[in-house]
Amino acid sequence: MVPVSHMLFFSTALFFIGVYGLLTRRNMIALLMSIELMLNSVNINFVVFNKYLWPGQLDGVFFSIFIIAIAAAEAAVAIAIVINLYRSHLSVDVDDAAELKY
């Protein structure tokens, strides 16, 4: 039996790998991939808590299912925005889309 804390260490590491990608990448699609990693690590946490700490409940499982559904919708909208941005700026770099910044 693997201790619950080891699973949480694993999901922590996965989350911060996503944070590292989010901080270092400048390409919008790469940023989206980092966000997917972070959402996955949160899902693992929910499922672990549900299965090992409160086996009588189903809330963790439902949270993960809804997070997965919302992540899919988010990815689709983000990619529509990226494609539109590529059409108008010919680039998907976040630093090239700074018109609203100043």
Added chain:
Amino acid sequence: MTLAQIVFYLLATFTLVMAWLSVSARQLFRSAIWLLFALVGVAGIYFWMEMEFIAAVQIVVYVGGVVVLIIFSIFLTNQSGDDMPLAGMRRRIAAALAVLFGIGFTALLVAGHSFTASPEKFDNEVSRIGYAMLDTGVGGYALPFEAVSLLLLAAMVGCIVIAIKDDGRGKANKETSATPEK
């Protein structure tokens, strides 16, 4: 060490290595492929926990849907071949420091808390999830289920509206999009 433990640590290491390659690969397409393996590794973790339904959803939605969408968008934006520019040294060091601090802090919090696994066994009948999803009473998930279906519809319509090509009806719009300001 039992076989189950060995399998868990192998799966966790595999997933972390793939995730690291995904955030550090120079080519965007390779990055997407590493992400695919990382998501398969997470699905393996769910299988290891005997949460077959979540594992199936993970494979169908993430591996089959989101990654394919990402690969499509990489090809649509014509950059599958070129290397991405590396972030500056200062930014990488600052990011690594922030990440190490975050991992240390969270690991300290997790290690300081004693998680005692419940002696009960989790009943992973899929029908239990199905009944809870249709339950309108206390602890039921009928309302969030309907809300997610509305959200998916809104996202679908929104994607079409955002990504559709202007066919000349919005003339001012078309002129600005035809001349990229770069």
